[in-house]
Amino acid sequence: MIFKQLNKTSCKTYLIGSENTKEAIVVDAVLEQVNEYVSLIKNEGLKLTHVLDTHTHADHISGSGALADLTGAVYVMHQNSPVRCVAFHVPDGFDCHLSDIPVKVMHTPGHTKDSMCLIFSDRILTGDTLFLDDGGAGRTDLPGGDPGEHWESLQKIMQLPDHLVVYPAHEYRGREPSSLGEQKKRNPNLQPRSKEAYIKWLTDMKLGSADWMKDVLKANYACARDPKAAWIPVDAPACEIKGTMSPGVNEETVPTIPIAEVMRRVEANELDGTVILDVREPAEFKGELGVIQGVVNIPVEQITQRLNELEKFKEKEIITVCRSGGRAHTAAAVLLKAGFRKVFNMSGGMTAFRQAEKIKK
Known part of the structure; x- marks a missing residue:
């Protein structure tokens, strides 16, 4: 053969x-x-x-x-x-x-x-x-x-x-x-x-x-012949996210931070000692949920490969954020496993953050 x-x-x-x-x-x-x-x-x-x-x-x-x-x-x-x-x-x-x-x-x-x-x-x-x-x-x-x-x-x-x-x-x-x-x-x-x-x-x-990834699926359904028919991160380990993490990531207990507390800090401009790490794709920032000003953006699929970029924040408090909290939970677990001690997931993500803003108004 x-x-x-x-x-x-x-x-x-x-x-x-x-x-x-x-x-x-x-x-x-x-x-x-x-x-x-x-x-x-x-x-x-x-x-x-x-x-x-x-x-x-x-x-x-x-x-x-x-x-x-x-x-x-x-x-x-x-x-x-x-x-x-x-x-x-x-x-x-x-x-x-x-x-x-x-x-x-x-x-x-x-x-x-x-x-x-x-x-x-x-x-x-x-x-x-x-x-x-x-x-x-x-x-x-x-x-x-x-x-x-x-x-x-x-x-x-x-x-x-x-x-x-x-x-x-x-x-x-x-x-x-x-x-x-x-x-x-x-x-x-x-x-x-x-x-x-x-x-x-x-x-x-x-x-x-x-x-x-949904865009790529649609392009393949339509038999696309253009390599740029959908935006694709370079060689991202997207189909195997959990497999690319360090052993034990699944077992990490991730603390959460209330939406109200994040909103309070943003409104009071009290984020000097805090890093908000948004792990969505950059294209998502253009949607209706928008982005919290001043965030650091590293998509969840790239966290393990780009930990060195976050080393300078290792002693700071890091709040992970995504659309609804799932990817942020995963990113927070990776950071905790890598030795970052002050990591919190904003439970509910940007969806809950925007809903809370509407209620407050």
Whole structure:
């Protein structure tokens, strides 16, 4: 079997082909690199027969439609996919062959409604259904996500043979692919939990989806061919926020500060010893909720990578803020774990802050 991972970024694209017939498929293509894929396929003397997306992507513009256009390959996704330019939809359990290589489709919703895994004799391409080690799995709080369905999908994966090597659609920290047997031991999302406990575990993370990811989903539904069809942070670990945090972040107890107290300090201009850290995307500042003047803005997905920028505030009181409190809670937990001692989450976020302003008037 020919098997290559084609990208240097956290988004993983796989080329899989037959040594005998030189027929190949590409899985989870990234639009910006389509021309590179075409050159590689030509230089390797391969014939691209199909391009597949394991799910509708929320963190990058898919290159599968463009790659199909350039090569004449057939664009394949699960039958639940809303992507308009898909040419062939496959159901759960669909058995097919890549020339002389058998591959089976397994529907694994939870991250998205159309998520699927591709099972070969010795490996499994898991998309965002399952990541590696402490990376866990793809988030379930985006449009179409469902933690209950994700639990059910993981139970299906748990029944597969331990020897299968796991190849996910994302890897943010250089973790190496390993066997499903190893993942059953090390991956937090595969540890024994009831469905109810799993839903609570994910729901308690309170991540809150980023608006930019919803824009990317819409662009992919419409088969966008422009890499700038939606604004995307550079290589942000957006699909795996919890997996990129230090161990123990989930267990951090985060103190809160009342909205009324924050309002009082803002109105009285008593913020000299306080830093308000807004962890929303910059584009959100233009919405109706606006922004508190003088905030420091670092999106929650970037907190772990930019802790050095906050070192100068380590002895000050830091109040984390987002739209409704979920992302701010996550950011506060990261800071507390990193040794920041005076960190508070403004519970309710800017939504509650603006509501309180209206009531006061």
